[in-house]
Amino acid sequence: MHTGAIPRLGGIAIFFALLLGVILFTNIDRTMRGFLAGGVVVFLTGLTDDLEQIAPRMKFLGELMAALVVTLVGDIHITSIGDLFGQGEILLGYLSIPFTVFAIVGVINAINLLDGLDGLAGGVTAIAAAAFGLLAYLAGDEMMVGVSAAVLGAVVGFLKFNSYPARIFMGDGGSLFLGYCLAMLSVHLVQHTYATGQGSELTPLIILAVPVFDTVFVMGKRLVNGKRIFSPDRSHIHHRFMDLGLGHKTTVILVYGLSYFLATYAVMFRQLPDHLQLVNLVLLLVFFCLSNWALARLLEGKEHRFLRDDHALLSAYSYRWMVRYSHYFLTGVKYLILLVLSLPLFLINGPVNIANASVAWLLIVATLVLFLQTADLGNRFLQIIIYFNGAFLIYVVENSGRELDFMGLPVSYLSNYLFGLVLLGVVILLMLRKKTRLLMDSPLEYFVLFIAVTIPLLPDSVTRPVHLLSVAGKSMILFLGLKMVVLLEARRNRKIIAATMLSLLSLAAKSFL
Numbered sequence: 001m002h003t004g005a006i007p008r009l010g011g012i013a014i015f016f017a018l019l020l021g022v023i024l025f026t027n028i029d030r031t032m033r034g035f036l037a038g039g040v041v042v043f044l045t046g047l048t049d050d051l052e053q054i055a056p057r058m059k060f061l062g063e064l065m066a067a068l069v070v071t072l073v074g075d076i077h078i079t080s081i082g083d084l085f086g087q088g089e090i091l092l093g094y095l096s097i098p099f100t101v102f103a104i105v106g107v108i109n110a111i112n113l114l115d116g117l118d119g120l121a122g123g124v125t126a127i128a129a130a131a132f133g134l135l136a137y138l139a140g141d142e143m144m145v146g147v148s149a150a151v152l153g154a155v156v157g158f159l160k161f162n163s164y165p166a167r168i169f170m171g172d173g174g175s176l177f178l179g180y181c182l183a184m185l186s187v188h189l190v191q192h193t194y195a196t197g198q199g200s201e202l203t204p205l206i207i208l209a210v211p212v213f214d215t216v217f218v219m220g221k222r223l224v225n226g227k228r229i230f231s232p233d234r235s236h237i238h239h240r241f242m243d244l245g246l247g248h249k250t251t252v253i254l255v256y257g258l259s260y261f262l263a264t265y266a267v268m269f270r271q272l273p274d275h276l277q278l279v280n281l282v283l284l285l286v287f288f289c290l291s292n293w294a295l296a297r298l299l300e301g302k303e304h305r306f307l308r309d310d311h312a313l314l315s316a317y318s319y320r321w322m323v324r325y326s327h328y329f330l331t332g333v334k335y336l337i338l339l340v341l342s343l344p345l346f347l348i349n350g351p352v353n354i355a356n357a358s359v360a361w362l363l364i365v366a367t368l369v370l371f372l373q374t375a376d377l378g379n380r381f382l383q384i385i386i387y388f389n390g391a392f393l394i395y396v397v398e399n400s401g402r403e404l405d406f407m408g409l410p411v412s413y414l415s416n417y418l419f420g421l422v423l424l425g426v427v428i429l430l431m432l433r434k435k436t437r438l439l440m441d442s443p444l445e446y447f448v449l450f451i452a453v454t455i456p457l458l459p460d461s462v463t464r465p466v467h468l469l470s471v472a473g474k475s476m477i478l479f480l481g482l483k484m485v486v487l488l489e490a491r492r493n494r495k496i497i498a499a500t501m502l503s504l505l506s507l508a509a510k511s512f513l
Contacts, residue, residue, distance in 0.1 A: 034074015
């Protein structure tokens with residue numbers, strides 16, 4: 001797709017960024033030692049191919065060695081593929097390790113073969129890593145949450161320079177390593193999380209359906225045509241879309257959309273029985289194939305500039321339209337923050353905590369004094385106290401909301417969903433309004449960032465009893481949300497202050513009980 005000289009060693013940055021994140025923020029047990037050891041093997045295999053162009057069979061041997069290392073050293077292997085036909089669980093027995101190795105090598109090659117357009121493999125990997133991280137979080141698997149976050153962070157940082165037109169490629173060193181990471185996450189999810197009946201063993205396959213089934217289709221087509229399965233051609237999903245006349249960006253966005261849809265479906269319906277998951281997966285694939293065939297027939301011999309021209313599609317549906325209506329996103333973020341700050345009201349019937357009530361009184365007095373003295377909603381000191389009020393309310397919900405529920409849902413879970421929406425809204429606003437420079441415009445922002453980076457380095461004996469990691473993460477999201485809300489007009493602070501004071505009063509009133 002490119003005729004100019006572009007460096008292809010971006011995988012080095014991805015590997016070391018992910019390695020640093022895993023070493024700093026996860027516990028290095030047997031599983032992690034196996035994962036890291038296999039990761040080094042597959043990364044060096046890909047890096048060697050980037051530098052020396054080794055034969056496909058040698059690259060395949062490196063992938064096989066990495067899969068064996070993580071399986072044997074890390075004790076990661078699939079023992080069951082679930083109840084696929086409604087007749088009972090299918091146990092693998094002695095085939096467990098060979099099947100696991102086959103699955104890991106398959107996913108490694110799937111991501112490697114998908115790396116054919118700028119940002120394509122990285123974006124699909126980011127979507128899958130986010131889905132795996134969410135599933136691991138819902139299952140309480142902190143180690144896999146850390147690995148998923150490391151994968152996501154490394155890929156998102158790289159995508160800034162790999163999106164079309166790319167300034168650097170990840171190369172085989174990056175694509176093989178990312179495929180290996182997704183394979184390990186998939187196997188660990190099936191082995192440890194869903195072995196307890198918390199979900200379907202097919203969930204990882206649905207998340208990775210686009211790269212996996214694209215690889216199966218391509219290799220099957222090569223075998224039918226008498227070609228070697230690793231011989232290059234233009235039969236991949238992204239090549240087929242571009243041959244239909246779609247532009248580079250349009251093709252990437254379309255594949256992103258397919259991956260996002262399947263990942264969302266997999267997370268939402270993760271607890272469906274295995275046989276229903278299998279039926280739904282087959283139906284989804286049939287629908288995809290029929291849609292592809294219908295699109296080919298539609299474009300045959302016709303000119304569709306709307307689909308063929310990237311700029312026509314993007315200007316019609318994307319940036320300009322969204323910027324025009326971005327104030328709706330701003331309003332949405334504001335009211336989501338109001339809901340977040342009002343969560344302590346659901347704890348009104350909870351146990352009395354004199355320490356929390358005392359702190360609430362102090363914050364109420366401090367807020368009132370600053371507000372009455374300055375009468376300036378944009379005052380820097382008033383904004384600081386609003387941030388501290390929000391962080392304290394988050395602390396209360398994280399430590400008391402796990403014991404109480406609202407309409408059958410724990411208040412802490414409700415908090416998780418709301419903060420997820422706030423983060424999504426903030427990201428959209430940052431993309432549309434390009435206000436990132438205003439997020440770091442005073443020493444306060446650097447102080448908050450320093451705290452957010454420092455807290456994960458504290459020992460578990462300090463952070464775990466009071467859920468300090470989740471408090472820090474949510475406080476950072478709230479901080480970003482508040483910055484976006486008050487960037488343009490200080491009067492937006494009125495409702496924020498009112499919601500904060502109401503929640504603080506609900507906590508302070510308990511001191512009279």
